[in-house]
Amino acid sequence: MYMEGPMAGFIDKLASSSPEPGGGAASAAAAALGAALVSMVANLTAGKEKYAGVQEEIASLLEASERTRRELQVLVQKDTEVYGVLAAAFKMPRETDGEKAKRDEAVQAALMEATAVPYAIAEKCLEVAKLSEVAAEIGNVNAVSDAGVAVLLAEAGAQCAALNVRINLKSIKDPDFVDEKWEGIKHILSRSEKLREKVVKATYGKLG
């Protein structure tokens, strides 16, 4: 489990010629850093008299950012696992027509599984971007730059995850599945980009 191992070890493994962990795991890790910064802003606002009026919203924000962070940390590992399933499917025998058909079916199923993970990462990234907006609006103004960093990492994570969705969709033969997933990704990217622009602007506004 990468999350329990040393950070330097994970980054070393990322740099190596082993195809996993790769960009998908990195995007989930970057977004998890973003989610953690939303939690930090919430934690620096909780219990402060100056922010007495927003304590309920801050508690909900913290609950949501910690949940999303945990989900992203799980997805770091999961991205690596689905890659293993896909690699195994590609290695199935394809001598006879029967073998070819069986392999094709296994590869298509594994590609759909492998699409689902970066898709889920992109969805969680959008969630982090939305939470960053709340953190920048109502959180401790002394930590507003951390809300800005959170939205930047979340938007980058969504863009990264989209690239990993695209790779898998390229080889999927069901056009309805491909269209549905790509339309979903385009929507997530468009929302994330708008949130990045808005929250970064708000952050600079509050920094002065």
Next chain:
Amino acid sequence: MYMEGPMAGFIDKLASSSPEPGGGAASAAAAALGAALVSMVANLTAGKEKYAGVQEEIASLLEASERTRRELQVLVQKDTEVYGVLAAAFKMPRETDGEKAKRDEAVQAALMEATAVPYAIAEKCLEVAKLSEVAAEIGNVNAVSDAGVAVLLAEAGAQCAALNVRINLKSIKDPDFVDEKWEGIKHILSRSEKLREKVVKATYGKLG
């Protein structure tokens, strides 16, 4: 040392109410993930017959990406340390005029130090973005999405570091220092944004 500890521990600490590690360390960590992905593309290209014509460039690329990655991993830690120096300066006594002057001087010096770290992170992020461009151009096409992820994390890292430069510049009283650093950051952001646009476009082009 965060890099030697478990990754989950670093992210937990980021999420806590402790002001360090904060957004600066997170931006260096995200860019280090990007640098590692450039190394991965280089490692997946090295020694491959199909890429025989670019082996020298790939060796230089790997050397540069690994150097930049190490520098960014050091900056994760350093960002936390300068924060400590600044916090200590702010806590100096300020009862007498003499004490006030001494504290002011220490705070200004610490702010300049605290600016230098995110400034260096932004410079290294631009370096990673430039290396991503090379990786996308000449690296193993099967790993092109990782070059795309690298540029996205590098550009986000630069934007994050810029926010952390801005916070410190706000309180620095030397207008020449402030102008010089902010002009430098604007240049880094403009170059990084152009590289993000170019490399992401090239990545989608190669993914098909």
